[in-house]
Amino acid sequence: MVQKNIAVVTGASSGIGAATARRLAKEGFHVVAAARRADRLEALIAELGSGSAVACDVTSDDSVAALAAEVDRLDGNLTLLVNNAGGARGADAVAEGSVADWQWMYDVNVLGTLRVTKALLPALESSGAGTVVTVGSTAAFVVYEGGGGYTAAKHAQTALVGTLRLELAGKPVRVVEIDPGMVRTDEFALNRLGDQAKADAVYAGVREPLVADDIADCIAWAATRPHHVNVDRLVVRPIAQAAQHKVVRE
Template sequence: MVNIAVVTGASSGIGAATARRLVREGFHVVAAARRADRLQTLVDEIEAATAVECDVTDDASVAGLASVVAGLDGPLTLLVNNAGGAFGLDPVATGSVDDWQRMYDVNVLGTLRVTQALLPALEASGNGTIVTVGSTAAFVVYEGGGGYSAAKHAQNALMGTLRLEIVGKPVRVVEIDPGMVRTDEFSLKRFGGDRSRADAIYDGVKEPLVADDIADCIAFAATRPHHVNIDRLVVRPIAQAAQHKVYREK
């Protein structure tokens, strides 16, 4: 039997790159996301995969994902909580409550729903791993990033607490926390589709990280011997010394 991996937010960016990489590592990947058309294109490409339309902010949708996983032939040994996002870059004084709500719903409660739904199967496999894609925003605040940073701080607290609560069970809890990653949609979504503002984030940065870099980190953590737990892996491009310190070529 082939081990099964679930990847949320798999329709683009880090999620799609992770799905491709995990297939090469020998997993059958359940690619979950809201955009069914993109998912189907992905699974047609990588073949050893199952597409599941899933909204992590909806209880019934997540239950449907768990049902599909339960019907597959093989143990669920890996969950990659990748679904997330940032919306807006407004200061706290004028920030949109709706944007903050969306960020909390997808980054925190979405991670909670999927983890709760799949944890029993991960434990039953005897060889389970949960990898959650966070952010360096989980540790450092910055102007305009209050909502996203708050959500990522909460997601970090969720995973840290889970690690304490399930110690002794055969499930590892891993956090991958990227800094500046240039993907096709992250910044574009943050700025409501404004391409010029999205591109400006990376102006002068010679080599920001890309989705494949994070997929590589996820695969590394997930394929260590099971007694090895990478609690947290913080990864930034060499041009980013800290959240607020980025070298830009003129």
């Protein structure tokens, strides 16, 4: 009997994470959907008709350890981790920056990636064909006014990913980074800005910003290449966005 391949997706309760869980289920993975909002995870798994829902807060060592224990109990090989949990809070200038917001962004985007990767790496390596996909951002490469906290966190996250790839060279684990530009989801801009009108203004006049399914497609494509093929970094933007600061609005 062929053992099933297991994929863990963090931040799976909405947006890119939920879209990725749906796409990977179609690719034949047993998806472990992990996030804080257990009710949303249960609904997602019910929709998929398979998989596992595990409540997990990536800012908690104990919660991540419990996630790893749940994965260990499953019948199958953990071959894919998608570090998707992340987010932004606030758009303050550095001079008025909220230390609490900056600390939260670092803890979720950087230390959350570290915690989950550390916890699941032994199983990924023992599978003989593991892949770690981390969802970063084009904010990892360019800074902009009002984005100091988020760009700092995403710069740190991409440094973590690049270092991990070097350290795993020669081992059967690929390290992939997906860096989206402007992606319109239900919650990212709203959570960051705290106001629906301000969130809507981010995408105002932009023809066809990316959506969660676009990024899920990129993740699935990179993860399903032959295992000797490593997509180190995939930067993806809508055609209306030529760079972080260059967005065409109609």
